[in-house]
Amino acid sequence: MSKQRYERPVIKKLETGMPNKFGTRTEYQPMTNIDGVPVTKLMKEYGSPLFVISEKIIRSTIQKAKKAFRTRYPRVQFAWSYKTNYLNSICSIFHQEGSWAEVVSGFEYDKAISLGVDGKKIIFNGPEKSEEDLTKAIKNDSLIHIDHLDELYTISELAEKFKARPRVAIRVNMDTGVYPIWDRFGFNYENGQAWDAINKIMHSEWMELVGLHCHIGTFMLAPSAYGVAASKLAELALSVEQKFKHKIKYIDMGGGFASKNTLKGAYLPGSDTNPTFDDFAEAISSALLNSNFKHENLPLLILETGRALIDEAGYLLGSVISNKRSSTGRRNTILDIGVNILFTAFWYDHKITPAQEFTNYSEDTCIYGPLCMNIDVIRESASLPLLNKNDHVVIHHVGAYNMTQWMQFIALRPNVVLIDMDGKPHVIRLRETVDNMNSMEKVPAHLKKFNM
Amino acid sequence: MKKPTLNIAVTGLNAIDSPGPGVSVIRALREAASFNTRIIGLSYESLEPGIYMHDLVDRTYSIPYPTAGIDLLFERLQYIQEKEKLDVIIPNFDAELYPFIKLEHNLKTMGIHMFLPTLHQFEERNKVNLNDFGKKYGIKVPKSKVIYDLSTVHSLPSEFSFPMIVKGKFYDASIAYSIEQVKSYFNKISAKWGLPVIIQEFIHGTEFNVTGLGDGTGKTIAAVPMRKQYITDKGKAWGGISISDEKMLDMTRKFLRNTKWRGGFELELMKNKDGELYLLEINPRLPAWIYLAVGVGQNIPEVLVNLAMGHTVKPFTEYAVGKMFVRYSWDMIVDREEFEQISMYGEL
Amino acid sequence: MKLKKNVAVSESGLLFNPVTGESFSVNPIGVEILNFLREEKTDEQISEAILGKYNAEKQAFENDYQDFIGVLSHNNLIESHEETNA
Structure with a gap:
């Protein structure tokens, strides 16, 4: 007769106010x-x-997300956020599903290029882009999202040098009613910095302003904040159109959608309470559709959500x-x-x-x-x-x-x-192996021997 | 005509010093004129007194805590449904409403009816959103602020004067007289009920409550105001009296009309010395003192069940003023075998 | 090792200590061990019986067993030596 599965003996005190076994069965369901x-x-x-x-879950998740947005808004483009998971196979799955690449460093940029991503379909974000990185991005006609004025001037100089006219967007930060405000990235909306940067670009002959970008936070649980952000970007885009007779081609709402994880300190499990793609899509699409864009001039909506697409x-x-x-x-x-x-x-x-x-x-x-x-x-x-x-x-x-x-x-x-x-x-x-790690190290000759 | 017998499951059997409404709701259902009932208790802990009140509760099942997630709750309810053929569930805890609202459709297909606020109503009335709620519906509320971390506490004295109230997302409220107390309550409350924690302006005055029922179209089906006469150290009414205050009834009708509230509720009100009425909180369920409403002529749980079953109901328009409830505690004698049954098998 | 005299273990796995009024929940293998202890079986006999019935390594079981006994004595469910000798 075969032996039974062993379980260690256990005894625990029943305390009043303590959940009995039906109360905390949460994590019992085995995943075999x-x-x-x-x-x-x-x-x-x-x-x-x-x-x-699971490739199956990745594909079904991105398809669900695309469906949530495309049923509500006519022109939608996803861009895979490399920093969330830049294993080549993972990026390739997203690219096969039609996502562009969203990178935030020269390293990530090179990774996208080496995977064979068309330079025109790379969005280059982040506060640190070296002259070398920017040169590459300008030559490949990538979308450069400007984070600060120093970068704006560098791009302008490089463009003049190469007689190019790079396609740029600015990153805008703003008060969406959610705190803390992520105001360290990009140009502020409320105090006029963003409008100022837009004017600088529009008056320069060396850059083409194609988009407006924001990224309001991370693990956001309030879809309404995206509605506020989308309205503000729409307003900026319409101001540009009015003043310069120039149409903004896309609005990039960034990422930050919460996944199904449970944040520490939350009472109910995240898988029950966190908003779905439909919730985010509803807030963003309504804000854009309700703004004063003419139907034929609706900008492309770009989404850079990472976490919510890959966590599960x-x-x-x-x-x-x-x-x-x-x-x-x-x-x-x-x-x-x-x-x-x-x-x-x-x-x-x-x-x-x-x-x-x-x-x-x-x-x-x-x-x-x-x-x-x-x-x-x-x-x-x-x-x-x-x-x-x-x-x-x-x-x-x-x-x-x-x-x-x-x-x-x-x-x-x-x-x-x-x-x-x-x-x-x-x-x-x-x-990884010990050899992998050691192969990157160099030991000076005088340290190669020791007697203990 | 023969009265139908309904199988009704009720949570909140914790008739303790800070009581859940379950036992009062069950008493009301037992007295319903329009139906007979078989009552199924749903409990979280083995010492909830209602479990052992066999003249009120026919059978009790343990259910998983809301923290365990919706799937497990649904699984457990499916099991219970197989055995009990429930017609109606009346959830009585704030913290369990979210999962029950999410399950409303699934339970309906199993033949279980509920009469709950919509998710939108439930979220909108959340303490966290009280300021916006007041603005949107033109109802006076105390100033409040939502805080997520301790570092923001230091700026509070520039916006609020002491004392201020520190409140948990679901339960708990403490009056703080210093920053140190705010910090200590913040830690205690956030550890138990999660984030955020709410800071609220302290309104000096007298506390009143209104319980009632909205039918989801804006109509007032029932409303009974009460003044607390004796308040325990946990802030719960141990005695109260029904009153007739048109201002309070007006505010209640306005609340129902503007929000199209669906289901039972309790409004917590504060009247300051100038007679101004502030809405402090909206509890999205019946209160523990609901039996007073029955006693003054409005059997709210009965009507709630009829609404859940899809019947048309007649709004209550009258109630007896000046009737009191005086709560008492009662020591039941319970065999250890019964405690064992519910602890070890989750059924009694 | 001996279980205190009037400690009752029911089939459901509820252990009640009438002296202190405390209740405990015990899993099935724990109940088996408690019954062996009541029968005053030695550690070796218990180990042999469990290892004969369940798929466990000797060392692993003995560690768990010592831990279990530790919790029992922590909760005063085991006769102390003085009591046993008396």
Whole structure:
């Protein structure tokens, strides 16, 4: 007779005011496979921890987003925000789905070009663009979004030098009723900086003002703020049209849409409460359609949302290293997943589920990563089933920012696997090796030997 | 004509010193003239007194906390529905309304009716949006400000004078007399109910409440104002008296007319020494003192159920003025086996 | 190791300590162990019984077992030595 699955013995006090087991079953539902591929198989083949990205979810998410906007507004273009996840395979999926590239550094710009993106379909944002970067962007006829006056003057000088007329937009910051106001990027709307920059561009023969751009915040939970922002940009565009008889070709609403993650400090889970693409699309489209644009002059609407398009497609698989008890009797569980690869653990209560079946007994657990650093906490408190050493867990909604903000700290970064539309896994980024890391270092001759 | 028997599920069985409305709602339903009831309690914790009141509650099921997410709640309700064939659910907690509103359509297809505010109404009346709400509907509200982090606390004295009220998104309110107290309440409240925390101007005066029912078209179906006579240290009325104040009824009718409120509600009002009326808060559900409304002639829970079932109802126009409620506590004797049943199996 | 005399464990896994009035919830494998303790089985016998029935490594189970016993004695559910000897 085969033996039963072992679960460690557990006893917990029933306290008044404490939720009983029906109260906190939240994270019990095990996730045993991703897009049909067993989690155990993935980890056996590709190691632990392991990032897994679902191509199916990426494609269905971008299609849902496009549909939400296109059913409400006639001209819509998405641009993939490279900084959110710039693994080449991920960018290519978005480009296959028709997204342009939105980059914020020379490095990201070069990445887009090397992937084969047409220079005309690259939007170049951000406060730091070197002369070299700007020269490339001007020669490729990319869309340059100006962040400050110094950049405006540099572009003007370069354009004159190359006898070119680059297509530019300005980034506008504004009060949308949401705080804090992101006023460090771009030109302010309320105090007239933006209008001033527009006038400088319009009076220069070396630049063509094609668009207006804003990016009002991150993980925004209020679609109405986008409505306010879109109205203000529409007003600016109409002022330009009136004063210079010049039509603004596009309005770029940036990104910042919240994903389904739950922010620390939120009471209800983000998957229940966070706005949908339809909510954001409704706010933005109504604001633009209700402004005074003539129907045939409606500008192209560009969206650079990153997080909301990729977060749900990413999973991080890991294993239990040990269970301990703290001095106060609290259960601690150590995973092989640290904050060095799960940066977002600092601001989300990531959903964590076991990767195998369990009974409905649970324990409140503090989940630590493997780093020898006090800050390495994945969840301060999670109600999880009785995990044993070597059991597997799945951390959800990790597709955004983790594979760009991760760091090689204490441990090496793991494999990233993409599961394609047919359920076939592909390694899209190899795990790092000691040789990889050492190959970038140079040791002066006098430090090459030591006797201890 | 034979009265129909409705299976009605009710939450908020925590008839404790800061009581949920469930038990009062059930008493009202038991006295309904238009139907008989089988009452299903829905509980979150094993010591909610209503679970053990077998003359009022026929059977109780544990349900997951709102923090567990809508999917789990729905799953649990499907299980309960299989066993109990519910006709109506009356949710009684602010924090659970969001998931129940989101589930309204799904539950309807399972044959479960509710009569809740729309998501838009629910969001709009949120304390966080009270300033805008007052402006939009021409109702006087105290000045308030929403804060997300402690660093903004220091600028408060330039906008508000002490004392000021520190409020949680769903529950809890404390009066702060210094910045230090604001900070300490901010931390306590945000740890329990999340962000943001609301800072509100303190209005000196007398507190009144109005409970009532809107039919979703702007009509006033019921409205009963009450003055709190004794307030516990948790700020709850332990005794109150029905009053006749046209100004309060006017404000209530205006609120219903302008918002087209759907469902039960409680308005928290403050009357200052000049007789000016401020709307402090709109609770999107029936209050714990709802049985007073029944006692003065308006069985609001009964009418709410009839509205949920899609019947046309006649608005109440009268109630007895000067009737009081005096709350009392009552020690029930409970077998440990019953506590075990609800704790271990989630059903009793 | 011995469970305190009047501690009651029901089939549902509810443990009630009549001396302190505290209630606890215990999972099925925990109930099995409590019953072994009541029967005054030794640690070795318990380990053998559990490992014979469940798919667990000896070392892993023994760690969990010690942890479980730790929680029991933390909550005064185990007879202390003085009491046992008396």
